Amino acid sequence: MTEKPQTAERSWAVEEFGQVDLKDERLNLRCQELAEDLGQQPTAPINQACEDWAASKAAYRFVDNEKVTPGKILEPHSERTVERMREYKTVLAIQDTTFLNYTHHPETQDLGEIGAKTQKQRGFGLHSTLAVTPSGQPLGLLTQAFLKRPIGAPAHTPSEARQQPIEEKESYRWVQAFEKTIELSPVGVQVVTVCDREADIYELFVLAQERQASLLVRANDDRCLQNDETQHLWSKVERQPVQGELSVQITGNERRKERQATVTLRACTVKLRPPWRPEQKKLPTVTLQAILVREENPPENLAELGDHEPIEWLLLTNTAVGNFEQAAQVVAWYCCRWQIEVFHKIIKSGCRVESSRLQTAKRLQNYLVLMCVVAWRLHWLTYINRTEPDLPCTRILTTVEWQALYLRIHKTTQFPSKLPTVRQAVRWIAQLGGFLGRKSDGEPGITAIWRGWQRLQDLADTWSVVVNGKAQLVGNR
Numbered sequence: 001m002t003e004k005p006q007t008a009e010r011s012w013a014v015e016e017f018g019q020v021d022l023k024d025e026r027l028n029l030r031c032q033e034l035a036e037d038l039g040q041q042p043t044a045p046i047n048q049a050c051e052d053w054a055a056s057k058a059a060y061r062f063v064d065n066e067k068v069t070p071g072k073i074l075e076p077h078s079e080r081t082v083e084r085m086r087e088y089k090t091v092l093a094i095q096d097t098t099f100l101n102y103t104h105h106p107e108t109q110d111l112g113e114i115g116a117k118t119q120k121q122r123g124f125g126l127h128s129t130l131a132v133t134p135s136g137q138p139l140g141l142l143t144q145a146f147l148k149r150p151i152g153a154p155a156h157t158p159s160e161a162r163q164q165p166i167e168e169k170e171s172y173r174w175v176q177a178f179e180k181t182i183e184l185s186p187v188g189v190q191v192v193t194v195c196d197r198e199a200d201i202y203e204l205f206v207l208a209q210e211r212q213a214s215l216l217v218r219a220n221d222d223r224c225l226q227n228d229e230t231q232h233l234w235s236k237v238e239r240q241p242v243q244g245e246l247s248v249q250i251t252g253n254e255r256r257k258e259r260q261a262t263v264t265l266r267a268c269t270v271k272l273r274p275p276w277r278p279e280q281k282k283l284p285t286v287t288l289q290a291i292l293v294r295e296e297n298p299p300e301n302l303a304e305l306g307d308h309e310p311i312e313w314l315l316l317t318n319t320a321v322g323n324f325e326q327a328a329q330v331v332a333w334y335c336c337r338w339q340i341e342v343f344h345k346i347i348k349s350g351c352r353v354e355s356s357r358l359q360t361a362k363r364l365q366n367y368l369v370l371m372c373v374v375a376w377r378l379h380w381l382t383y384i385n386r387t388e389p390d391l392p393c394t395r396i397l398t399t400v401e402w403q404a405l406y407l408r409i410h411k412t413t414q415f416p417s418k419l420p421t422v423r424q425a426v427r428w429i430a431q432l433g434g435f436l437g438r439k440s441d442g443e444p445g446i447t448a449i450w451r452g453w454q455r456l457q458d459l460a461d462t463w464s465v466v467v468n469g470k471a472q473l474v475g476n477r
Contacts (some may be wrong), residue, residue, distance in 0.1 A: 002453045011036055016373055019076040021066050021294060030062045031073065031370075034147045039374045042351050042450055046358075046367070062360060064367040073369040074144055077376075081131050082184050090134055092336050093142055093181045095174060095199060096342040097127045099291075101354055101365070110361040112148035117155070120197050124148045124361060126368065127173045129193075130340045130376075131179055134332065137387045139381045141372060143180045146365050162277070168244040174199045175207060182213045192216055192319065195329040196336050200316075202275050205286040216333055219290075219314040226271040226285045233270060237292040243324040246331060248293075250311065251338045259299075261311050266292040267327045270316075288364055289321035290314060293331055332465075336427060337355075342446060346375040350450040378453065381426065382446045389423035390413030397425055404463035405429065405456055429456055 013035040020031050034050075038058070041049040050056040062068060085091045099114045101123045111122040125147030131139040146351070147170065166172050178193050185191040193213070195204075197220035208215035223233045230236040243263045252258030253327055270290045274283035291314070298310035317333055321327050351371045356365045381396055388395075393402045402425060403415060409428045421426075426436055430444030432451030437444075 004336045006334055010173060011267035012377060013039060016077045016377075017073075017082055019079060020073065021075075022065075026069060027062065027067060030058060031067050031068075032117045033372050034062060034139070036374065038370055039377060042371075042374050042378060043414075043454055045352075045356060054148055055350070060358075060363075063363040065389055069367045070144065070365050073366060074141065077373050078142055078184065081142055082140040082186055083329050084191055084377050085131055085191070085294065088189060090192065091139065092132045092134060092333055093125070093185075093191050093193045094130045094132055094337050095177050095195045096130075096337075096340045096344070097147065097173070097191060097198070098099070098347070099123055099125045100348075100364075100368070105357055105359075108357070108359055108361070108364070109153075110148075113151050113153075114149065122151075124257075124365075124373075127177060128258065128343070128372070128380065130338050130343055131191075132336055133387070134336065135387050136336055136339060136345065137359055137383045138379075140182055141378055143177045144369060144372065146361075149175060149358055150186060154168055162275075166201070171198070171201055174201055175203055178204060178213070178215070180208060182211050189380060190214055191297055192317075192333055196337060201285070202272070202283060205272065205318075206283055209286050214317075214319050216315060216319070216330060217319040218334065219316050222338055223275075224273040226273040228271065233272070233290065234314065234456075236270055237268055237290045240268045240292070242266055243327060246293075246362075248311070248330050248335055249333065249350040253341070261295050262297070263293045263311055263331075264325050264330065265296050265324065266294075267321050279406070280394075288316045289330075290316055291327050291330055293334075311334070343375060343379055346378055346446055346450065347372060349376060351375050359414065378446065378450050381448050382444070386443055387424035389421060391422045393420045393422055395422055398460075400464045400467065401456060401460045405432075407463070408459050410433070430451055430456065432456055432459075435436050 011030045017032045017035050020028050022028050022031065037049045046059045046094060047056045050059050066105045101114060101121055101122065102111055103121045112124050114123040127145045128141055129143040131142050133139065159435060166175065174195060181191060181193055191214060194216045200220035201216050204215065204217065219233065225231060225233060225236060228236060230239065244265055244267060246263055248261050248263055250261050251260050267410040268290055270288055272286045272288065274285060277283065293311065293313040293315065295310035295312065301456050302310065313334065315330060317330055321330060339456060348378055351374060353368055353371050356364060383398065402420060404430050405425060406415060406420065407413065409431060425448065426437065427444060430448040431437060431452065431454040432455040433448035435444040435448040
């Protein structure tokens with residue numbers, strides 16, 4: 001089920017931040033205004049995104065205000081995300097961490113260590129939960145948390161790490177985000193939390209079992225099995241017969257090229273033996289479904305494509321996997337995990353948040369939450385073009401925006417008799433960003449769209465002046 005079509009005449013910033021509660025009406029309004037300014041110029045720093053020095057000073061005061069916190073800024077957007085989730089039977093809640101590097105801004109205070117200790121890099125981590133439909137449409141952010149590693153703190157040995165309670169480990173962020181996702185999940189919607197190998201945490205599986213919450217994690221450890229002659233997870237699943245073949249899309253990135261891979265599926269039920277936790281609460285046995293996704297016959301030019309080895313994923317889930325179709329559905333859910341990597345790319349490369357010089361971690365984090373919602377909107381704009389292309393363009397653009405876009409692209413002074421569609425408008429926006437639109441080009445990507453979006457805002461501002469000027473002339477007659 002899809003959302004009912006609506007127009008974009010009401011500011012998107014009001015839609016996402018209209019219910020923000022910073023205990024000060026002036027701050028609430030400033031939050032909306034700043035989000036609007038940053039959304040119009042997503043690649044620009046605050047001083048360029050704001051109209052003048054007075055607006056820039058107000059923005060700097062906003063991110064430095066003691067009443068303003070990342071959690072309070074995100075809360076209204078998170079509530080809107082939950083509202084959008086109610087329109088679907090199944091929603092994927094994708095968790096992941098990215099690290100923001102501010103080493104090149106040595107004057108910035110209260111940063112932590114990132115990367116290897118020998119690199120001496122400074123910044124902090126950002127752990128997000130992005131709600132996405134099974135077709136890939138991003139619905140918004142559910143949770144966010146910042147991670148700071150103390151500078152100079154000694155690294156724990158594997159033995160020391162095993163003795164630490166989960167609440168004291170850095171990995172606890174996965175459990176906390178999962179708990180928050182469970183609290184926010186709308187009644188009647190299957191919300192499947194999807195994570196990569198870093199979230200192969202036994203306590204996460206226990207939480208899913210106790211709360212009966214759907215979870216999908218790519219296995220990292222070859223865990224021991226409870227009362228099973230095979231003893232270990234990987235060998236247990238490898239012994240299962242092949243259920244069938246499936247074609248999966250391997251997304252390209254800076255290191256590898258996009259490609260289609262043919263994989264086999266094996267699946268079975270497994271009971272994981274609880275890990276030994278000295279002087280800690282004994283954990284229960286966990287029952288999961290395991291799916292081995294393997295590329296049996298990889299292409300000969302695999303290295304040229306940027307992949308060092310064939311695809312092999314061992315997926316663990318507590319959702320139903322009674323047949324090949326259900327197993328294939330779980331694999332499709334996991335393939336949507338890359339959407340959060342696209343989101344991180346928009347934040348860093350599109351919104352260029354690592355270029356910000358706000359001088360303290362607190363200011364940066366308040367600013368980052370606003371930019372993350374801006375990044376989500378650009379992400380959403382890209383994928384609504386693919387999932388709901390025939391909606392009227394007023395679903396994503398104001399009247400002034402689509403008119404300015406149409407006049408610029410068609411080099412005309414006449415408007416069309418029929419309202420353009422979302423697909424037409426998004427392709428025109430991408431055209432402003434360098435998209436050529438040839439038959440072989442497919443649909444525009446996020447890079448062309450964020451470049452085009454900024455140009456569109458400049459065009460819309462100019463067209464708004466023209467329209468208002470004409471209206472004033474008519475009114476004076």
